[in-house]
Amino acid sequence: MTIELLIAPAATGKTATCIDQIRAAQKENPLAQVWVLVPNQQTAAQFRARLAESGGGMGVRIGFFHHFYQEILEENGRFVPVISQALSHRLIQETVREVSTSGDLTHYDAIKDKLGFFSVLKDSFAELRSALVSPEAFLDYTRGSTPARHELAILYERFLAHLGTLGWIDSEGQVWLAIEALENNSATASHVSLVVVDGFTAFTAAQRRFLKLLGQQADEMIITLTGEPESARMVHRRAQKVLQELDADLSPKIMTVNHPALLGTPILHMEKYVLNPEAVEECELQEPIMLEARSQSEEAREALRWIKQLHVRQSIPLNRCAIYTADLNTYQPLLRAAADEFGLNLRFSQRDPLSESPAILSVLNLLTLPLENYPTRTLLNALHSPYFQFGLENQDVENLEKVCRQAIIVTGKEQWDAAWKMLARKRQDYAEALDEERYRLDLTANVDLLALKQRLERFWDLFARIESPRSQARWVEWLETLLSNMSFYDLISTERDRAACSSLGEALRALVVSEKVVGEREVDYGQFITDLQSALNSVNLEEPTEARKNAVFIGKLVEARGSRYQAVALLGFSEGLFPIVENPDPFLDEDLRKDLGLEPRLKREQASTFYQAFTRANTHLLITRPYLSEDGEAWEPSPYWQAAKALFTGQAIIKIQSFEGRPQAEAASPQELLFWGVQQRQLIYAEDDELQQRWQNLANAHRILDARRAKHAEGVYEGDLFEQASSLAQRYSAGHSWSASRLEAYGNCPYLFFVNSALNLEISKPLEPGLDPAQVGSLYHRILELVYSESMINHTDPLEILDSVAARVFESAPEMFGFRPSALWEVEKSQRLEKLRKSLQALEAERGAWQPIAFEKKFGIQGTPHLELKLSGGKIRLHGVIDRVDRNPNGEIRVIDYKTGSSHLGRPDLQKGLRLQLPIYGMAAQDALQLGEVVDGFYWKINDACASSLQLSNFESEHGKGIEKAYQVTKDYISKYVARIQEGSFMPEPHNTVCPSYCPASQWCWRYRAGYKNE
């Protein structure tokens, strides 16, 4: 029947007084029932521990407000289930949909489907409930007001009506029922001897009403509040306000304690003087309590390093340490990354959304595949996922990837269907690179396409019947069957994933139950997935039990209340981070808040939050801030940082500018120790074997990096494989048959040759619809070959038969060259035909007396003779395909090679050894194929409709002019390249100033030079 309010500064013994009261009550009546209300888990655990230390807690119930609401209801014989987060979210979603359908939503109609809108409504409804605002009162208040306010009131009223239909209650609504129960039955809590309310910094209107009724029925109630009666200090302003509210509602007897605060010296000094307008004494410190780091990431590392030092050197348990920050969203991943490295357990007050769990993300990615028309990359990722079993082996998935690349499947099941047919009929002439313009690897050569197609059918079957709309319950049933068919639940192995699965179950249940409330409604697959995503976003992931053991607590500054720690670090004391920038609430504006008794959003007492936060530390405190912003600009300190700084002299602040001079004993992880060791060029803890081994590895890495940074590539880390020379000499011996393109690759960059030809690595480009450059090259070559061969046989003008030949080739092209015609294929055909016509006209105009006599002439292939060159290093054999051979009336020969690209076809390219194909083909026509004396040769640039500036007849070099000089230069290069390849010399040194975009090493090569233009 008596309510006491115990108000006193932090750490002065308020909780101890409460425990004394409990002891006294139990002494008087050993069976006395005591209720202790606390704000959070940490406070509950600490209260329990202190109670146990003082002699035991028999008969004492410690819990949160909602535990006691439940208790009151049960005392009155009422059991009202509380809805889950997911169901609450779903009900709000359905309420919005219903109000919109009934035409009552105009102001918010544009955002009615946004996930953020549902979250805002959830918070707004909770605030209105906590302020004891009834739906009728809210509707009355908003009648005649703005549409925004009135629509909010309608949504609030409908949401509560749905809750009533369901017969469940939301967590904020529980207090309403508890208040009703206490009002209706004045003996409900009369058996309670003592109620202790400890660790709160504020109470909602509903909580005050509940406490008043409870206090009237229990024998005694004691409420603690951190602050000072009559204090004018900023840091106590919130306490003054709460004091006034409690005084008005509960009329408690105000008491205080006069014990000195049990805090470490700097914390006590801050407690007394920070933000105190009166004269302040400075306190000299030998140990820093404030730390400035370059970035928020370093700040997080420094805070955890400080905690680890206290843990290791002073044996402070990790669960007696805490970190608070106003901006937990930013610091959470930074702290998590540093803690993983430092080997520390963290426990966050803010849990991750379920939708970010890897298992749930995989499910969502899979389910959205049909909605996005099965984009190939996402589809392959799903097939690779360890969370599903599609009946495909790893090799199957790799083969499917090859099918995608070979048939260029970008998206959609239709492309897959067409691809299987096309690949079954494809024709592949060349198994090796003869001409980089036309070369395409046959990726599916050894794949059993029919069997693979059948195995993939199981995947398509999963989504075979999603076209028909159905109720949420039926969709959930479908999803459960799908997941179980793919062994999703059986493949779950970690505690984190198990927790995610159980939360997934909660979200699915919410979808089913919400339908019972708002009525069954059939929705299509897209709507079901949207609703599911929304439900998953509203559920948070439980932290695994293992992670919670002996862990540092990480919370928001506003959550710093009640519990106490030996060491506390406060992060983010720079301008804009804390105090946080306050913005008005666009949904519940300030006037409405004032009128309905809700907490204001502006002018919140952030100084009081600061006071609460730093006084959570008993002995060790560290306040940190970043001094540089992300763009490297100076970041101003927070006014609270300045206020704290003004209180201390001596070594109070440390600024971390560089790790170079830091004692290695301060390193918090082996990685960090080694990193500092490298910077300082010595490792102090060299006697540790494992560290010594890692130090040696770093020394090796250092040598490699030095080699890679050198101006010229040389040595074993830079492509010098001299140790493999004997096996290379064997592989590339006199019996080896070379193609011009392989030799040219070596000329362009030895390492490119090594990666591409010796290691057989290929560049993997993103899949794009349409023809790739090799297919375009093949198409042009085929048309030109047929036009000239048929015109030669039939004695017709090549230009006259171009259209009919092209039409035939275009018709069979998809099958022959392995591509799927896109929607633009018809347009593309006419554009390509026009290009060919112009090219053919120019080619005919320059022909003069030359007559084409051979096309696609192979040498060194399919039984045709090789070109054999006797060079200084021995005999070299070459093979290839000559696009066209012409003869003049004198019986002389010229060779022509068609190119779709137009760059690197000049005389200098042969002089530098980058283009060797033409002279090789000239020598092959003359010596290997015995077609006659070759007097000329050139590349024909199809797209540019002109010959290359490199012509064999007018070749010039410093050693002389003419075709023989071109041959000599070519032989010299071939001899040199082959010798170097056999020696194992593969330095990454591109001959041009830029690297070719087709180089497979371009994705990792440390000597890559960008800027190549692929024409």
Ligand code: SF4
């Ligand atoms: S990226 Fe450049 S330097 Fe490296 S291997 Fe390729 S071509 Fe050579």
